[in-house]
Amino acid sequence: MTSLFEQLGGQEAVDAAVDIFYRKVLMDDRISHFFDTVDMDNQAKKQKAFLTMAFGGPNGYTGKDMREAHKHMNLTEEHYIAVVENLAATLTELGVSEEKIGEVAAIADTVKDDVLNR
Amino acid sequence: MAHIYYQQHAHESQQDESVLDTLLRHGHGIDHGCRSGQCQSCLMQVVEGEIPAKAQQGLSPQQKQLGYVLSCQCPSDAGLHVMPAEQPSAHYSVTVLGKQQLSQQVLGLSLSRPFDYQAGQFINLHANDCTRSYSLASSPGQHQHLELQIKTLADGLLSPYLLEQLQVGDQITVTGPFGECSYNPQAPEQDLLLVGIGTGASPLYGILREALSQQHQGHIDIVLGARQQQDIYLHDYLSALSQQYPQLSYHPCSQQDGEDIYRYVTQQLNDLASKELFICGADSFVQKMRKQCFLAGAAMNRIHCDRFTAAR
Numbered sequence: 001m002t003s004l005f006e007q008l009g010g011q012e013a014v015d016a017a018v019d020i021f022y023r024k025v026l027m028d029d030r031i032s033h034f035f036d037t038v039d040m041d042n043q044a045k046k047q048k049a050f051l052t053m054a055f056g057g058p059n060g061y062t063g064k065d066m067r068e069a070h071k072h073m074n075l076t077e078e079h080y081i082a083v084v085e086n087l088a089a090t091l092t093e094l095g096v097s098e099e100k101i102g103e104v105a106a107i108a109d110t111v112k113d114d115v116l117n118r
Numbered sequence: 119m120a121h122i123y124y125q126q127h128a129h130e131s132q133q134d135e136s137v138l139d140t141l142l143r144h145g146h147g148i149d150h151g152c153r154s155g156q157c158q159s160c161l162m163q164v165v166e167g168e169i170p171a172k173a174q175q176g177l178s179p180q181q182k183q184l185g186y187v188l189s190c191q192c193p194s195d196a197g198l199h200v201m202p203a204e205q206p207s208a209h210y211s212v213t214v215l216g217k218q219q220l221s222q223q224v225l226g227l228s229l230s231r232p233f234d235y236q237a238g239q240f241i242n243l244h245a246n247d248c249t250r251s252y253s254l255a256s257s258p259g260q261h262q263h264l265e266l267q268i269k270t271l272a273d274g275l276l277s278p279y280l281l282e283q284l285q286v287g288d289q290i291t292v293t294g295p296f297g298e299c300s301y302n303p304q305a306p307e308q309d310l311l312l313v314g315i316g317t318g319a320s321p322l323y324g325i326l327r328e329a330l331s332q333q334h335q336g337h338i339d340i341v342l343g344a345r346q347q348q349d350i351y352l353h354d355y356l357s358a359l360s361q362q363y364p365q366l367s368y369h370p371c372s373q374q375d376g377e378d379i380y381r382y383v384t385q386q387l388n389d390l391a392s393k394e395l396f397i398c399g400a401d402s403f404v405q406k407m408r409k410q411c412f413l414a415g416a417a418m419n420r421i422h423c424d425r426f427t428a429a430r
Contacts, residue, residue, distance in 0.1 A: 019418050026413060040408060042171070044418050 004056035004103050008096065014051045017090050022047045024086040031082045034073060054087065054108045066114040075116050084108055123166070123199035131194030137162065137173075138189035141200075148189065151249030154427040155191040157242050158207070158296055159249045162189045167198035178298075207293045209244070214288045215263055221351035224317060225281050226255075229264040229292065237301040237328030238321045238396065238424065241266075241294030246279040253321035253398070253424055254295070257328035264292075267320035267351070275429070299396060299424040301325040303332050311393045312340040313383055313407060318399025319352050321424050325396055330363055338366045339387060343379035343403075347372040380407060384414040391415040398424040 022044060026032050035043060053059040084105055091101045121128040122140045131140040138160050141148050151157035155175060164185040173192035174182045186203055210232035218226035240253040256265035270277040299321060312322040319342055326340055344350045350370050360368040371379040395416050397407050404425045412418055
């Protein structure tokens with residue numbers, strides 16, 4: 001049985017997804033303001049790490065990192081939903097099946113409470 | 119309170135202080151320049167301690183692996199043990215071959231060439247007790263000398279010295295070359311888009327002339343923005359080049375004529391996704407242009423930037 005990460009296309013799929021996903025995030029009025037002053041190089045690396053994690057790939061993500069990185073941002077359910085919607089739309093654009101998109105969303109959900117500092 | 123360990127001494131750091139500032143405050147003569155993470159003069163090596171990502175921004179993978187940090191960008195509260203970078207960049211003494219006033223604000227400087235480099239890279243000049251970074255406008259394949267285009271600032275530390283005191287025939291110290299915003303000769307079919315303001319034109323001119331001297335096949339757009347057209351000091355040179363080379367389009371964007379360089383680049387030029395982009399000039403301009411180009415479809419890893427930051 002191949003892993004979800006392999007089924008999605010591995011690191012190449014992450015590379016293909018990262019620009020599309022980051023572009024959607026930057027154009028989404030619900031969350032774009034969080035990225036106004038951040039360095040794009042650093043942010044692109046973080047987006048890539050996040051996608052690798054959500055795709056079920058090898059990553060160094062821990063709940064503690066996620067909590068620490070987001071705790072001063074006062075994020076709400078709406079912000080979280082915006083990110084997941086952009087993630088799903090990115091995968092749809094890349095021709096990923098709904099079933100697999102559901103699996104990716106389920107992985108993202110495992111860090112939801114950390115991101116929202118709950 | 120954190121400590122920075124250097125040359126067998128522990129130095130107490132203050133809040134919000136960089137490693138560079140802690141060491142300078144304790145009397146160490148650490149070479150430094152821009153204090154904004156660009157010039158790499160203050161490079162140090164971390165012997166022990168966790169390196170903050172911020173301290174390695176813009177360094178090469180090899181430098182990162184060796185634990186090099188930009189001490190001006192490295193927060194001192196991390197409590198690191200540092201030492202001088204093991205291989206300090208070599209200092210070269212070069213000869214001033216020529217000086218030319220390119221416009222009221224821009225000084226052209228020709229220097230003898232001590233090293234090989236890639237078009238678009240920058241060097242540091244060390245003179246008058248300070249260090250400043252300048253991009254190379256020359257093409258390594260075409261020119262035997264280094265060419266700099268320097269914006270002269272009346273209240274600057276180095277540029278008034280270069281303008282008024284430095285003479286043809288004098289020696290001046292340089293280090294380099296640095297930077298990754300450079301022309302790749304391996305992809306001659308690639309369409310290029312060169313965008314800049316002010317002396318951001320300098321590295322773009324280097325990239326352009328190198329590309330043309332290498333018989334670049336892909337289309338090259340060069341777009342320069344300014345308040346008014348006469349501020350574009352390379353206008354005549356670029357107009358002439360675009361007559362000479364069919365693959366080159368030059369477009370000046372003058373605010374006074376109602377042109378908006380951001381709108382021009384993102385709306386008038388086709389298919390940013392297929393181009394290799396080079397964006398050079400003032401930091402705020404580069405950041406904004408980069409974001410807009412990315413949103414308009416340019417690929418993140420094909421946008422190369424040279425951000426000019428004011429030395430502090």
